[in-house]
Amino acid sequence: MTTTPERARQGTLADLAAAIERAAADLALAEEPAGFPAALDGGAPPAEPAVVPAERSGG
Amino acid sequence: MGGRRRPSRRSSRPSDPVADETLAGLAQRIRAREISPVEATQACLARVEAIGPRLHAFVRVDAEEALQTARIREAEVKAGRTRGPLHGVPLAHKDLFVWRARPASCGTAFPEYFRADHDATAVARLEAAGAITLGRLNLSELALGPFGDNAHHGDAETPWRHGHCAGGSSSGSGVAVAAGLVYGALGTDTGGSIRLPAACCGIVGLKPTYGRVSRAGGMPLSWSLDHVGPLARTVRDAAILLGVIAGVDARDATTSARPVPDYVAGLDRPITGLRVGVPDRYYGDGIDAQVQTAVQRATETLRGLGAEVVESPLPDPALLNDLANVIARSESAAVHARIVRESPHALQPAVLSRLEIGFHVRAHDYLQANRLRARAARTFVAEVFARVDVLVAPTIPEPAPALAAVKAGTPDEIVRRMGRFSRLTRPWNALGLPALTVPCGFAADGRPMGFQMIGRPFDEATLLRAGHAYEQTAGWWQRRPPLP
Numbered sequence: 001m002t003t004t005p006e007r008a009r010q011g012t013l014a015d016l017a018a019a020i021e022r023a024a025a026d027l028a029l030a031e032e033p034a035g036f037p038a039a040l041d042g043g044a045p046p047a048e049p050a051v052v053p054a055e056r057s058g059g
Numbered sequence: 060m061g062g063r064r065r066p067s068r069r070s071s072r073p074s075d076p077v078a079d080e081t082l083a084g085l086a087q088r089i090r091a092r093e094i095s096p097v098e099a100t101q102a103c104l105a106r107v108e109a110i111g112p113r114l115h116a117f118v119r120v121d122a123e124e125a126l127q128t129a130r131i132r133e134a135e136v137k138a139g140r141t142r143g144p145l146h147g148v149p150l151a152h153k154d155l156f157v158w159r160a161r162p163a164s165c166g167t168a169f170p171e172y173f174r175a176d177h178d179a180t181a182v183a184r185l186e187a188a189g190a191i192t193l194g195r196l197n198l199s200e201l202a203l204g205p206f207g208d209n210a211h212h213g214d215a216e217t218p219w220r221h222g223h224c225a226g227g228s229s230s231g232s233g234v235a236v237a238a239g240l241v242y243g244a245l246g247t248d249t250g251g252s253i254r255l256p257a258a259c260c261g262i263v264g265l266k267p268t269y270g271r272v273s274r275a276g277g278m279p280l281s282w283s284l285d286h287v288g289p290l291a292r293t294v295r296d297a298a299i300l301l302g303v304i305a306g307v308d309a310r311d312a313t314t315s316a317r318p319v320p321d322y323v324a325g326l327d328r329p330i331t332g333l334r335v336g337v338p339d340r341y342y343g344d345g346i347d348a349q350v351q352t353a354v355q356r357a358t359e360t361l362r363g364l365g366a367e368v369v370e371s372p373l374p375d376p377a378l379l380n381d382l383a384n385v386i387a388r389s390e391s392a393a394v395h396a397r398i399v400r401e402s403p404h405a406l407q408p409a410v411l412s413r414l415e416i417g418f419h420v421r422a423h424d425y426l427q428a429n430r431l432r433a434r435a436a437r438t439f440v441a442e443v444f445a446r447v448d449v450l451v452a453p454t455i456p457e458p459a460p461a462l463a464a465v466k467a468g469t470p471d472e473i474v475r476r477m478g479r480f481s482r483l484t485r486p487w488n489a490l491g492l493p494a495l496t497v498p499c500g501f502a503a504d505g506r507p508m509g510f511q512m513i514g515r516p517f518d519e520a521t522l523l524r525a526g527h528a529y530e531q532t533a534g535w536w537q538r539r540p541p542l543p
Contacts, residue, residue, distance in 0.1 A: 009412075
């Protein structure tokens with residue numbers, strides 16, 4: 001049976017949506033996208049002495 | 060030392076005292092006035108002219124402008140002044156950055172596809188540190204493709220084997236550095252686009268932590284997943300480049316104000332006691348046997364250097380790929396909606412197919428993916444990095460495949476092939492963690508292989524230290540491609 005591009009696309013989207021839905025089933029109500037940069041910052045090791053000032057120009 | 064093989068130091072081509080130099084070595088010799096910036100630039104331009112076209116490394120060469128800058132840098136050296144650690148060093152960058160107020164093609168058929176109000180911060184910082192920019196490097200169309208084929212600017216080839224992929228999307232960056240056309244290059248990485256070409260071309264590539272390097276002035280593909288980073292011949296060279304481009308930037312609100320450490324200073328510290336984790340699943344599935352063996356040997360080399368190697372259970376990596384796909388497809392479709400609507404026939408069919416699907420992702424799924432990403436990053440860092448300092452995994456599932464093979468089939472078949480080739484790199488974009496790929500050997504037919512090390516957020520220093528220790532022991536970096 002041949003799969004049309006449109007059917008393949010719908011299948012891909014359905015698979016992705018199902019995976020997201022399963023994983024999100026137990027998400028806390030308070031979870032929000034802004035938790036991502038906070039997770040990176042919170043997981044960083046203690047800062048070493050800087051060699052470059054924290055404030056830098058754009059170029 | 061656990062099955063480690065010391066590679067031959069013999070080069071595959073006659074030795075070239077300028078082209079064979081590393082970035083660190085060249086910069087030092089320029090400071091010592093052993094080589095002038097003009098000599099180095101002329102040597103690179105000669106190689107670009109001789110080799111560049113057949114590898115499709117460059118989109119555009121700015122020879123006169125580069126030589127003019129080189130003459131200024133040379134006069135400065137003679138006057139006893141240097142601008143920074145890259146004084147007089149020739150570089151070139153992926154053609155999706157705006158600099159000198161010139162737009163970028165972004166690998167499309169349109170030379171002025173992407174414009175920005177300001178020059179790219181990363182390029183500007185490299186030039187402020189003394190670098191000389193030779194031109195613009197080839198890439199996959201719209202940075203959407205892990206193989207480096209490009210219908211408009213030519214298919215970039217790995218310099219190690221004719222007719223085989225350079226890896227993408229920063230294909231020209233990988234080729235130019237590996238072929239000795241420049242001493243370093245910038246790339247961008249949304250799902251592996253720095254690490255894949257680095258591995259296919261036998262060089263070092265670093266995707267920094269999300270927020271470590273400004274993306275301002277570079278074409279966005281997926282602003283949640285895009286990273287800017289260096290491709291270089293050695294880990295030390297990558298450390299020098301990262302030290303120059305890292306740091307907060309008012310033009311990119313996602314950059315972190317966290318101080319930038321001296322990445323070079325810690326390189327030679329031993330890795331005794333470093334906890335190296337080998338993932339318990341996913342990263343060994345369906346991997347070419349030669350790649351698997353090379354990564355195992357690399358891990359044993361790290362153990363031989365004093366690292367403590369342990370198996371590391373990981374949260375579901377497949378889910379991370381799904382999150383990255385939902386986010387990347389939604390955002391790239393939004394960013395590039397205009398070209399899809401107005402000029403779809405100007406895009407390669409597989410690129411168009413990847414973009415079009417993003418129009419159909421539900422807002423609900425996009426938002427849930429972003430919420431899940433926050434939880435995944437927090438959980439991963441807390442659980443995995445409580446037990447290990449660094450993870451190791453293959454970068455590419457097989458050595459650089461043949462260009463003809465990756466371009467065959469329908470657009471949907473090509474898109475699925477793309478997903479399989481980048482499945483080892485994409486999860487680290489979802490998590491925003493730093494990932495360094497380092498060459499770890501060569502397949503029987505001469506194609507290079509690479510492995511990646513992944514670290515804590517903003518802990519590039521540990522990755523670079525471990526990568527440097529491995530690289531100096533294994534010695535693969537000394538091999539040169541079979542070029543004139």
